[in-house]
Amino acid sequence: MTRLKLLTFAAFLLVTSAAFANIYGAIRGVVHDPQHRPIQDAMVMLKAKSSDWAKSVTTDATGEFQFNAVPLGDYSVSVASQGFAQTSREVTVVSGTVPVVHFLLTVATANANITVSGAPEVAPTDSATPTTLVSRLDIERTPGADRTNSLAMITDNVPGAYVTHDQLHIRGGHQATWLVDGVPVPNTNIASNIGPQFDPKDIDYMEVNRGSYGAEFGDRTYGVFNVVAQQPSRARRQRRQLLPDQ
Numbered sequence: 001m002t003r004l005k006l007l008t009f010a011a012f013l014l015v016t017s018a019a020f021a022n023i024y025g026a027i028r029g030v031v032h033d034p035q036h037r038p039i040q041d042a043m044v045m046l047k048a049k050s051s052d053w054a055k056s057v058t059t060d061a062t063g064e065f066q067f068n069a070v071p072l073g074d075y076s077v078s079v080a081s082q083g084f085a086q087t088s089r090e091v092t093v094v095s096g097t098v099p100v101v102h103f104l105l106t107v108a109t110a111n112a113n114i115t116v117s118g119a120p121e122v123a124p125t126d127s128a129t130p131t132t133l134v135s136r137l138d139i140e141r142t143p144g145a146d147r148t149n150s151l152a153m154i155t156d157n158v159p160g161a162y163v164t165h166d167q168l169h170i171r172g173g174h175q176a177t178w179l180v181d182g183v184p185v186p187n188t189n190i191a192s193n194i195g196p197q198f199d200p201k202d203i204d205y206m207e208v209n210r211g212s213y214g215a216e217f218g219d220r221t222y223g224v225f226n227v228v229a230q231q232p233s234r235a236r237r238q239r240r241q242l243l244p245d246q
Helices: 002-023 136-141 232-242
Strands: 024-032 043-048 054-058 064-071 073-080 087-093 100-104 131-135 161-164 167-170 177-180 203-209 224-229
Touching (some): 024 043, 024 073, 131 136
Antiparallel strands (some): 024 064, 073 087, 131 203, 161 167
């Protein structure tokens, strides 16, 4: 009687094992880096394609992993590890087979986010003339610019302005138009100094146009200098400041 029970139990185990083998399978695999070295502790995720069934394991020291008791069907196997790009493979589990999946991970590409901010520069829309404005403060800050007979206030502040052959040049030529408060000056023979015409101490600011002139300036194609004089009361105050105490 006891022997019959043992035989019956053994037969039950065989039937159960066969049924289990027909319903479930397994998946195993290995994860390597680009040099074919095993990657330990990589996260391996198994997800069924036809249901919400999912499972995850980590690789061992040899880079290997295994899923047991996996229902038959189609799956997606994904591998993620720090410093490597995540990758995935498709696999099908059928009865009586154990699919082996090999993952060769690639190094992840470094991503950097750069934020550039700044106020937009508004371009003038009313004129295409490049203009330089030399203020009273610019003249005072430029060493020697306020001396009588000095051109430093121009050559030190106006791009393309220089003195050569005892003549003031701008943009390669010496032909220029001079104005005082917008009124043209007939004598524009400005040589190595401007003292006879303009004293830098009397100038409030100077507007210099360096191209794209209007037709009213004729053939003066190299530069237009408009000198705005100080108000007499302000000029007198500044001159008194320069005089020694009596």
